[in-house]
Amino acid sequence: VDEAMTAPAPNSGVVDVSGPDAPRIAAIVERISRRNVRTISRCISAIENGDPIAPGIVDGLRPLAGRATVVGVTGIPGAGKSTLISSLAERIAAQGSCPAILAVDPTSTVSGGALLGDRIRNFSSADAVFFRSVATRGKLGGLSRALDDVITLLDAAGYDSIMVETVGTGQSEIDVTHVAHTTIAVTASGLGDEIQVMKAGITEMADLHVVNKADADPNGAEITAMVLRQRLADSQRAAGMTEGANPATAERPPRWLAPVRVISAQNGAGIDDLISLIKQHREFLCATGNIAAWRRGRALSRYHDAMRDALYFGLLSNWGPRIAQDEEAVADGRVTPVRAANRLVVEALRSIGEQKACQP
Ligand SMILES: Nc1nc2c(ncn2[C@@H]2O[C@H](COP(=O)(O)OP(=O)(O)OP(=O)(O)O)[C@@H](O)[C@H]2O)c(=O)[nH]1
Ligand SMILES: [Mg+2]
Numbered sequence: 001v002d003e004a005m006t007a008p009a010p011n012s013g014v015v016d017v018s019g020p021d022a023p024r025i026a027a028i029v030e031r032i033s034r035r036n037v038r039t040i041s042r043c044i045s046a047i048e049n050g051d052p053i054a055p056g057i058v059d060g061l062r063p064l065a066g067r068a069t070v071v072g073v074t075g076i077p078g079a080g081k082s083t084l085i086s087s088l089a090e091r092i093a094a095q096g097s098c099p100a101i102l103a104v105d106p107t108s109t110v111s112g113g114a115l116l117g118d119r120i121r122n123f124s125s126a127d128a129v130f131f132r133s134v135a136t137r138g139k140l141g142g143l144s145r146a147l148d149d150v151i152t153l154l155d156a157a158g159y160d161s162i163m164v165e166t167v168g169t170g171q172s173e174i175d176v177t178h179v180a181h182t183t184i185a186v187t188a189s190g191l192g193d194e195i196q197v198m199k200a201g202i203t204e205m206a207d208l209h210v211v212n213k214a215d216a217d218p219n220g221a222e223i224t225a226m227v228l229r230q231r232l233a234d235s236q237r238a239a240g241m242t243e244g245a246n247p248a249t250a251e252r253p254p255r256w257l258a259p260v261r262v263i264s265a266q267n268g269a270g271i272d273d274l275i276s277l278i279k280q281h282r283e284f285l286c287a288t289g290n291i292a293a294w295r296r297g298r299a300l301s302r303y304h305d306a307m308r309d310a311l312y313f314g315l316l317s318n319w320g321p322r323i324a325q326d327e328e329a330v331a332d333g334r335v336t337p338v339r340a341a342n343r344l345v346v347e348a349l350r351s352i353g354e355q356k357a358c359q360p
Helices: 002-006 022-033 037-048 053-064 081-094 114-121 143-156 172-179 193-199 218-242 271-287 290-318 320-331 337-358
Strands: 069-075 099-104 130-134 161-166 182-188 208-212 260-262
Touching (some): 022 143, 069 081, 069 271, 081 161, 081 182, 130 143, 208 218, 271 290
């Protein structure tokens, strides 16, 4: 199977999951379902590299996935995200669950893994925790699609608690809210928090807020928590005014009021409480039907991504010489990029239509 993973990609450009590639994919899926860590790692690399076989494997794993709780942890650099995730993972593993940790690095195109490694290896239950940092080679669709697929893979492999750390700058925290059931925003006392908190767009998107490092500065942490609670109350009031009640029942849809907790990731204060809040939030999502909507949305967005990929790779492999011509014309400025691309797609689709019309 490992040879299968490294075999050259087939010429079609798109892996045919129900055709000749099926046995190869089935074998890999089987090994992942038995939680073969080596195969899991290679498969994550295949996803990162945009290997054409990866989407087919992930599709094969999809029926096995759907049990994991996915927790996104975001926040300003140095707030203690990694330390918090380590504490959570250690506690969750001790309770008999099987955690996996992903560190997302939007700035790096090389997968490192060193970020969390040292800390996690200190665990008594180290083998139970899978960790990995995820980057992309910038080939395909970027980090959010890779992250979505890696999560499906780990879920199918039986990791029931998947935690994703992202740096709270740029696009990455937006991505994590799309793949996570619960997003935790971490801030800390002594980091110029008030201002940082105000600036961060994540404030309104997070489901749980923690103010970390309470051990080092208990008063500072309480003050930061107060500012945060005030800010959340203000934005919830503003949202309540625009959010329409159902005129038939005069009922507003149930809302989750994001709790704010003061913790110490380092000495473990507040970690058990946080684990129970994560469970409560998941129960809320199930009870309100939000989780079903979230699942549908995730599947649909993956469908549209896959359609885009299939079209793109199909064109690359079947229209090579024509694309080479277009590339030269675009580079020389004889035709504009968008016009060239549109013309190609229209012609390719028309030719598929004509082939179909010829068939009985
Ligand atoms: N006193 C104290 N220090 C902490 C606590 N949590 C984390 N730290 C320290 O804060 C520093 C940053 O912690 P990390 O967990 O690496 O923070 P991070 O948010 O993952 O940082 P980046 O990944 O670089 O954005 C480290 O030196 C930690 O030891 C805590 O609860 N109390
Ligand atoms: Mg970190």
